[in-house]
Amino acid sequence: MGEATAVDLDPLDAILSRLGDVTADKLIPMLQEIQGEYGYLPPEALMEASSRTGIPASRMYGVATFYEQFHLEPHGRHTIRCCRGTACHVRGGREIIRAVQRELGVEEGETTEDMKFTFETVACLGTCFLAPVMMVDNDYYGLLTPDKVKKALDSYS
Amino acid sequence: MATERITSAEDLARLKESVLEESGKFRARVLICMTGCRALGAADVARAFRDGLSAAGLSDEVAVVETGCIGFCAKAPVMLIEPWDYLYGGVKPEDVPEIIETTIGKGEPVGSLAAKVGKEAVPKRGDVPFYAKQRNLVLENCGRIDPRSLREAVARGAYSAAAEALGSKSPEEVIDEVTRSGVRGRGGAGFPAGVKWGFCRKAPGDEKYLICNADEGDPGAFMDRALLEGDPHRVIEGMIIAAYAIGASNGFIYVRAEYPIAVEHINLAIEEARGRGLLGDDIFGSGFSFDLEVRMGAGAFVCGEETALIASLEGERGMPRPRPPFPATSGFKGKPTNINNVETLCNVPVIIGKGAKWYGSIGTEGSKGTKIFALAGKVENTGLVEVPMGVTLREIVFDIGGGVPKGREFKAAQMGGPSGGCVPAEHLDLEIDFDSVKEVGAIMGSGGLIVMDDLTCMVDIARYFMSFVQSESCGKCVPCRVGTKQMLTILERVCSGEAEMRELDVLQRLAEDVRQAALCGLGNTAPNPVLSTLRYFRDEYEAHIKEKRCPAGVCKSLTTFVVDEEACKCCGKCVKACPVDAITGGKKKVPANIRQEICIHCRSCYEACPFDAIRIEGAAVTSAARR
Numbered sequence: 001m002g003e004a005t006a007v008d009l010d011p012l013d014a015i016l017s018r019l020g021d022v023t024a025d026k027l028i029p030m031l032q033e034i035q036g037e038y039g040y041l042p043p044e045a046l047m048e049a050s051s052r053t054g055i056p057a058s059r060m061y062g063v064a065t066f067y068e069q070f071h072l073e074p075h076g077r078h079t080i081r082c083c084r085g086t087a088c089h090v091r092g093g094r095e096i097i098r099a100v101q102r103e104l105g106v107e108e109g110e111t112t113e114d115m116k117f118t119f120e121t122v123a124c125l126g127t128c129f130l131a132p133v134m135m136v137d138n139d140y141y142g143l144l145t146p147d148k149v150k151k152a153l154d155s156y157s
Numbered sequence: 158m159a160t161e162r163i164t165s166a167e168d169l170a171r172l173k174e175s176v177l178e179e180s181g182k183f184r185a186r187v188l189i190c191m192t193g194c195r196a197l198g199a200a201d202v203a204r205a206f207r208d209g210l211s212a213a214g215l216s217d218e219v220a221v222v223e224t225g226c227i228g229f230c231a232k233a234p235v236m237l238i239e240p241w242d243y244l245y246g247g248v249k250p251e252d253v254p255e256i257i258e259t260t261i262g263k264g265e266p267v268g269s270l271a272a273k274v275g276k277e278a279v280p281k282r283g284d285v286p287f288y289a290k291q292r293n294l295v296l297e298n299c300g301r302i303d304p305r306s307l308r309e310a311v312a313r314g315a316y317s318a319a320a321e322a323l324g325s326k327s328p329e330e331v332i333d334e335v336t337r338s339g340v341r342g343r344g345g346a347g348f349p350a351g352v353k354w355g356f357c358r359k360a361p362g363d364e365k366y367l368i369c370n371a372d373e374g375d376p377g378a379f380m381d382r383a384l385l386e387g388d389p390h391r392v393i394e395g396m397i398i399a400a401y402a403i404g405a406s407n408g409f410i411y412v413r414a415e416y417p418i419a420v421e422h423i424n425l426a427i428e429e430a431r432g433r434g435l436l437g438d439d440i441f442g443s444g445f446s447f448d449l450e451v452r453m454g455a456g457a458f459v460c461g462e463e464t465a466l467i468a469s470l471e472g473e474r475g476m477p478r479p480r481p482p483f484p485a486t487s488g489f490k491g492k493p494t495n496i497n498n499v500e501t502l503c504n505v506p507v508i509i510g511k512g513a514k515w516y517g518s519i520g521t522e523g524s525k526g527t528k529i530f531a532l533a534g535k536v537e538n539t540g541l542v543e544v545p546m547g548v549t550l551r552e553i554v555f556d557i558g559g560g561v562p563k564g565r566e567f568k569a570a571q572m573g574g575p576s577g578g579c580v581p582a583e584h585l586d587l588e589i590d591f592d593s594v595k596e597v598g599a600i601m602g603s604g605g606l607i608v609m610d611d612l613t614c615m616v617d618i619a620r621y622f623m624s625f626v627q628s629e630s631c632g633k634c635v636p637c638r639v640g641t642k643q644m645l646t647i648l649e650r651v652c653s654g655e656a657e658m659r660e661l662d663v664l665q666r667l668a669e670d671v672r673q674a675a676l677c678g679l680g681n682t683a684p685n686p687v688l689s690t691l692r693y694f695r696d697e698y699e700a701h702i703k704e705k706r707c708p709a710g711v712c713k714s715l716t717t718f719v720v721d722e723e724a725c726k727c728c729g730k731c732v733k734a735c736p737v738d739a740i741t742g743g744k745k746k747v748p749a750n751i752r753q754e755i756c757i758h759c760r761s762c763y764e765a766c767p768f769d770a771i772r773i774e775g776a777a778v779t780s781a782a783r784r
Contacts, residue, residue: 025490027472028455032414055472066474066631068456069414085376086571086607087533089621095759099736122415123458123625124376127193128533128607129230129540138417140196146736146761 007044011037022053027063031070040074068122076111076118078156082134085124092145093132097121099146100134103153116156162434164442166320169311176312183220185261186239190300191223192386192418193379194234198249202234205250209257219261222309225387225422227300229287230540232272237282237300244282245270287538290557292519294527295503296543299387304422307429310390316435318506319397323443326509331402332358335505337513339525344370344461344498345576345602346678347524347591350505353495356485357403360493367405367449368489368496369396370466371412371419374458375574376625377605380529381499383541385412385419388503389426393449395502397440398509400447403495408449411466414456424451458575458629462677463488463496465631476631477677498603500529520546524590532558534607535565551585554608565610569693573602575622575629576682578689579615598689600682611778614711615694616701620648622686626679637680640671644687651698653714654705661698665691700777710776713758717774722748724770731762731771 015033016022022030034049035041041064050057064070082097097108100119104112111118127133130142134149141152163169180186189203206221227235232246238256243266245256252270259265266280272287279285293299302309310316322331336351357365369392373381385392396408412420427449430436438446452470459465460475467489469475488494504526508516517525524546530553533539537559544553550570554560561567569579578599580587587593591601609618627641647664650656668684668691675681691698700708707715720731725748732743739756743749749770751762763771 023472025470025472028469029452032453032455062474063472066457067454070455084625086574086605086621087377087539089376090534090607090609090613090618092760092764095736095761098757098759102736122456123374123629124378125415126373126379126382127196128377128379128531129193129233130196131533131539142196145734145764146759147734149736 007038007042009045009048012045012048016049016052022049022055024055024059027055027060028067031060031064035070040071043072073111074115076115078116078137079118079120080134080136080153081125082119082121083125083127083132084121085126085128085131087128088124088132091131095146096132096134096144096149099149100153103150117153160432163316164434164439166317166324166441169316169320169441172308173311173314173317176308180220180312182217184218184240186220186222187261188222188224188227188237188239188300190225190227190233190235192225192383193230194227195418197233199234201250202236202248202253205253206257209253210261213257215257215261222303223305224300224302225304226383226541228291228296228541229272229285229538231538241266241280242282243267243280244272244285244288245280246272287540287542287557287559290548290552291543292527292545293543294507294519295384295391295500295529296388296541298391299383299541302388304387304389305425307390307426307433310388314510315390315506316394316397318509319394319401319435320441322398322509323401323441323445328358328402328404331398331509334513335402335508338508338516339513339520340501340504340508340516341524341591342498343500343504343528343603345573345600347601350497350501353485353497354399354402356483357405357493357495360486362493364492365403365405366489366492366494367396367400367403367408367447368463368466368470368494369408369410369449369499369502370461370463370496371410371416371499372454372461372466373413373416373499373603374461375576375603375605377531377533377571377574377607378603379531380541380604382413382416382419383529384499384503385410385416385423387422389423390430391503391506392423392499393426393430393436395497395505396449397435397447398505399495399497399502401443401445403493405495406446406448408447409470409489410449410451411460411470412451412453414453420451420453427451457631458625459631459677459679462679465677466496467494474631476633477679479676500604521588521590521593523592528589528601528604530604530606532606532608534571535561535610535613536608537562546590547588549586549588550580553589553606554585558608561608561610565612567608568611568613569609569615571599571607571609571618571686572605573600573682573685574605575626576600576678576685577602577605578685579609579618579693580689581693583693598685598692600685612709612711614652614707614709615690615697616648616651616707617709617711619687619690620645620652623648623683626683630679630683634674634676634680636671636674637676637683640667640675641680641683643667644671644684648687651701652707652712654701654712656702658699658702661691661695661702704775706775708777710760710763710773710778715775716758717753718751718756718758718760718763719772719774720749720751721770721772724768725749726768726770728767730765730767734761734765736761
């Protein structure tokens with residue numbers, strides 16, 4: 001992400017004051033809050049959080065890279081999450097994933113150049129009756145076919 | 158008054174009484190699933206109901222309740238109308254006036270929204286085949302109450318078992334009751350829950366922890382989500398009893414972040430229970446104190462394994478460690494810790510409430526009680542199904558599930574997710590319990606049950622699961638990290654027609670090695686999908702290798718889609734369905750033609766053709782009657 005604009009640390013300050021004394025076992029909830037605020041985990045915010053809590057930045061990095069939920073780069077305006085669960089797989093879910101890739105020209109985990117979409121897949125959305133299914137932000141698109149994907153994505157700006 | 162504390166069984170009974178009296182003022186209740194069904198417009202339907210009832214001046218007579226999962230997800234959005242117990246599916250806002258007029262007004266069913274048997278409408282829930290063979294012990298409140306209201310849960314009996322346990326039983330007596338009931342852990346392994354509690358009770362130490370494992374990671378399983386969303390007070394009640402039994406004063410619910418509604422509902426429930434004194438100090442005046450908090454997972458399948466889950470709770474990378482020591486002696490922060498799955502804990506109030514003997518009368522010799530299955534895949538009635546242990550796979554798939562859609566053939570049921578296996582048609586009459594499922598090469602697991610038809614390639618399924626566990630392997634132990642990768646490579650070679658027969662032997666050997674040598678449950682069970690498909694569908698593997706064809710017509714490198722020009726009616730449906738514009742013709746009496754250099758083998762045209770005019774070359778699948 002090139003030379004990013006300076007990250008505003010005020011929201012971080014609010015999170016840390018709210019959480020009070022952050023012990024190591026609260027690391028994941030803290031990272032979840034930071035990501036909830038910033039949309040990703042900005043390195044500047046992590047460094048600051050590290051110096052304030054005493055939890056080493058290396059440990060934060062280790063945890064952040066282990067769990068799929070966390071990302072260290074900014075996300076697009078919309079997040080697409082395609083389900084790759086078993087029910088979706090047997091009902092053609094892989095073709096939905098391919099259709100999104102074709103439509104956006106990005107691979108799993110990547111963001112489009114215009115920062116419009118980030119494309120992710122998840123193990124299972126737990127809505128197997130909608131299989132194959134994808135979510136865009138908080139909206140579900142169920143019983144999909146490859147040709148319906150474009151229409152769904154076109155409705156976002 | 159809303160926050161009046163409940164400090165005794167009498168308080169609880171009084172509250173129950175007053176809620177029942179209050180709800181008695183309504184002559185009917187419209188129950189609308191607002192969890193899974195939200196994805197298909199349930200919120201609009203609820204709004205239409207509120208507006209319609211208020212316009213008709215019926216708001217004081219008829220309650221609209223937003224509930225958890227009613228179970229029959231295939232018909233979403235689903236609703237139930239009490240007292241008639243009419244079940245309606247696929248309801249749209251424009252159907253609401255008719256429901257108000259016919260059902261609310263005259264007490265008669267709206268046949269067009271009811272489930273069908275043949276052409277006959279079956280409006281009453283209990284008569285619908287999907288429900289007739291079910292036995293709802295754990296799901297009894299799910300879809301019947303507003304999960305955001307403690308009062309509604311109490312009206313249906315919530316917390317009375319906890320009051321009984323804390324008020325009149327010693328912790329040892331509770332453990333004894335649960336042990337005698339025979340309930341086994343519903344998270345997958347099936348270890349007797351009471352015995353597990355006993356270990357933790359006996360472990361030395363004053364500080365003990367109870368963890369509810371709601372990291373439901375198995376693709377295809379969603380019963381824990383439904384329980385947390387639809388009946389969160391049952392989870393809390395089960396935890397209070399379990400904590401009392403083992404002597405824990407703190408608990409966690411570790412839930413997937415992918416379940417936002419579940420997180421919201423359980424948090425609301427905890428807050429309300431705490432406000433009422435059902436969590437905190439001196440619960441039911443017993444002197445026992447217990448409180449709990451929700452922790453969200455961060456997207457790692459391996460965290461469903463108990464030692465990895467504990468590592469995650471401690472703020473570490475979620476990697477498992479060797480056992481012993483078991484968490485019962487050294488778990489969270491090195492203290493004795495008991496971990497149970499959501500569904501296991503939800504069985505506890507039933508056991509205490511009705512007694513071990515009653516509970517033990519349900520199920521089979523070795524597996525007591527009921528099991529919730531998430532039925533999905535190539536089956537008509539997808540949804541949540543709770544049946545007594547010992548029903549047959551045939552009853553679940555055909556009687557409850559309504560069979561395979563589009564007249565296709567049942568090939569296998571995948572049970573137990575990535576740790577499980579595929580149960581073929583020859584075992585359809587198997588009576589399902591923990592032990593019988595294991596004997597045929599699958600596991601009960603958390604209860605995901607995915608139906609597969611003849612259009613499903615079993616090698617591709619094995620490859621799919623292996624790719625799943627390979628990417629979810631935490632990488633700590635070599636057998637899992639390297640073994641799954643090597644197995645995946647071989648499976649990919651089989652799918653693309655590049656493999657040789659001797660590689661099947663390597664695959665089998667690798668599978669056995671990983672099973673024995675991996676550190677944790679994820680690795681130990683990772684080979685199961687491969688072993689079970691090799692056991693029952695070896696001919697499919699061989700067809701890929703020897704004949705370079707995929708009998709189900711799935712594996713891309715081995716399939717070619719062609720149009721049968723004589724059968725083609727030039728309707729153009731395939732042309733429209735093709736996402737890459739590979740099909741020409743298909744209109745004005747010119748038969749469709751698939752340009753092979755563009756075709757991406759996605760099968761859209763095959764699915765779209767109403768005349769079975771598209772063939773998959775090399776595949777052994779026959780066309781089935783389409784609707």
